[in-house]
Amino acid sequence: MxxxxxxxxxxxxxxxxxxxxxxxxxxxxxxxxxxxxxxxxxxxxxxxxxxTSPGLVDVHVHFREPGFTYKETIATGSMAAARGGFTTVCAMPNVNPVPENKENFQKIQEIIAKDAKVNVLQYASITKGLRSEELVDFSSLKESGAFAFTNDGVGVQTAGTMYLAMKEAAKIQMPIVAHTEDESLLFGGVMHEGKRSKELGLPGILSVTESSQIARDLLLAEATGVHYHVCHVSTKESVRVIRDAKAAGIHVTCEVCPHHLRLIDEDIPTDFGFWKMNPPLRSSEDQQALIEGLLDGTIDCISTDHAPHGLEEKSQSFLNAPFGIVGSEYAFQLMYSQFVRPGIFTLKQVIDWMTKKPADIFGIEAGYIEIGRxxxxxxxxxxxxxxxxxxxxxxxxxxxxxxxxxxxxxxxxxxxxxxxxxxxxxxx
The missing domain is CATH 2.30.40.10 (Urease, subunit C, domain 1)
Structure with missing residues (x-):
């Protein structure tokens, strides 16, 4: 043909x-x-x-299958990705059953082979049941087709577990991808701790909930030599410690989401679950740090964290709604309209952050329009x-x-x- x-x-x-x-x-x-x-x-x-661009690459999506197909399926999620111009996406493991062993992983691979409209790469979990206790068999899951390991949706709460996971991943030259969130610092928070959370009467999420776990993991990554990738960076402190780690020669990469680049907590108009996401929308100072982090190379790429939920469960107060927003179908369009047109980023920068940069980070055969590709x-x-x-x-x-x-x-x-x-x- x-x-x-x-x-x-x-x-x-x-x-x-x-x-x-x-x-x-x-x-x-x-x-x-x-x-x-x-x-x-x-x-x-x-x-x-x-x-005309290389197909976009998204290293962070939630397709909810198996286990939560009332929210999304691999078929609908991958078509949403295609609608947004994405041709390669990486699906998180917070599904049921968790892809924590060869059998569970291969069942998801079978659904992908049958239903996916774009290239879907599946993450394996770091631990069994996404709990911070028992590690998975890293080698077996790599052989099954896992391209990286993550517990995204929750942070690995135990430093010892993360250290041992990094050692295992480093042995087989695989990345550890981290949702960073110290649950002991959550205090029931549902949105960013700031002026707006107080105005809405909602418990806040401290910035240090994210940045302190990144700081912990960066030192563990240095000790183990693993490739450590940070999901959805959202705070100025996180940008600072990642910048320092890169300067120290630690093998760390990270991503940022369009919604954190474009919106802040003060944009939240009312206590309505469509605005609830994790990490939450942060302050204007955090937003500026994310923009600067992209421009100076501290932040490597842009991902969507596409996180669909049922309409009824999201149409509630922040106190009851689940975290997450969808993003696959307008991520590039948002970046182009809100950042390229005003001259904050160039078109070339945005395309690189959404194509070759994420592909290169994970060694994915994508992100380029070149002969033979x-x-x-x-x-x-x-x-x-x-x-x-x-x-x-x-x-x-x-x-x-x-x-x-x-x-x-x-x-x-x-x-x-x-x-x-x-x-x-x-x-x-």
């Missing part, structure tokens, strides 16, 4: 935008050039100068504004504070291994 993407506006080797044609054959990029003979192709897509490609309309409409999401989750926002950069096409998996107007 030969496919031609004609007149794609893409970044070339010099870092500049240029119009090129992309020749796809047998799922991979065969050639990049101009004026290919159209009669040689089975399919031709006239892109007419629309911005998989033809994982997304095409966006940067000129036309559109309105976020949660009722039209591919995800089963509609829990987002961005519903109704006007953004640009809507996804026109998403190709995975050269196959069209999303086209604007077709699935909608």
């Amino acid at each position: 030969r496919t031609l993407l004609k007149q794609a506006k893409m970044f070339i080797a010099t870092g500049e935008l240029a119009i090129r044609d992309i020749w796809i054959e047998d799922g991979r990029i065969h050639a990049i050039g101009e004026n290919f003979a159209e009669e040689s192709f089975d399919e031709i897509y006239a892109l007419d100068g629309k911005f 998989p033809a994982d490609i997304a095409v966006f309309d940067l000129d036309q504004d559109y309105q976020v409409d949660a009722t039209k999401f591919e995800s089963m989750g509609v829990n987002t504070p961005f519903d109704g926002w006007t953004l640009a950069g809507d996804t026109l096409y998403t190709f995975v291994n050269g196959k069209l998996v999303w086209q604007k107007g077709e699935q909608e």
Whole structure:
């Protein structure tokens, strides 16, 4: 099968935008050039100068299957990813049963093989039952296809358990990926501890709940030599200790989410669960530190932490609603509209943070439009504004504070291994 993407506006080797044609054959990029003979192709897509990117890579999503399929499934979550221009996503292990052994892991792999619309890489858990006690068999899970280990959804509460996990992961050259949250410092908090939490009469979450566990883990990572990756960094203190650790030569990488870059706690209008997320929306000082951390390389990449929930359970007070918002279907669009258009970030920076940087961190074959690479490609309309409409999401989750926002950069096409998996107007 030969496919031609004609007149794609893409970044070339010099870092500049240029119009090129992309020749796809047998799922991979065969050639990049101009004026290919159209009669040689089975399919031709006239892109007419629309911005064309490597398929986006998201190292942090929750697909809820197995165990919580009233929230999301691998089929719906992966289609939501395709809708947003993502072609590779990494699914967290806080499902039921937890992928803590070969049998559980392989069952999820079977669902992925059958239902996934994009490339889905599955995390294995660090411990059994996501509790901070008994370690999993790291080697067996690596052999089963796990690409990294995490307990995301909860932090590993015991330093000794984390140290031993890092030693095991380092032996087999696998990353430890951490949701950092010291539960002894939570004190029942449901949103960021600050002026707004007091105004709403809600218990606050201290910044040190996150940053203190990162500081602990960084020293453990130094002691063990493991690759340590921090999920959804949200505080200025976290940025500071990660920056210092990188300067000290510790092998640490980290990610930030679009919602933490764009919103702060004072944006929360009322006590409504759609605004409840973990980590919570932080202060303006934290927000600025995250932006600076991206710009100076302390923060390596952008992830969504796509976390769908049922409508009824999210339509409650912060005190009762579960943590999490969806993000797959508008993450790039939010970054482009709110950061590239105003000149805070360049388009090239955002694309790198959402494609090659996360791919390179984890050694994933993704993130580039180059000859010989998989033809994982997304095409966006940067000129036309559109309105976020949660009722039209591919995800089963509609829990987002961005519903109704006007953004640009809507996804026109998403190709995975050269196959069209999303086209604007077709699935909608």
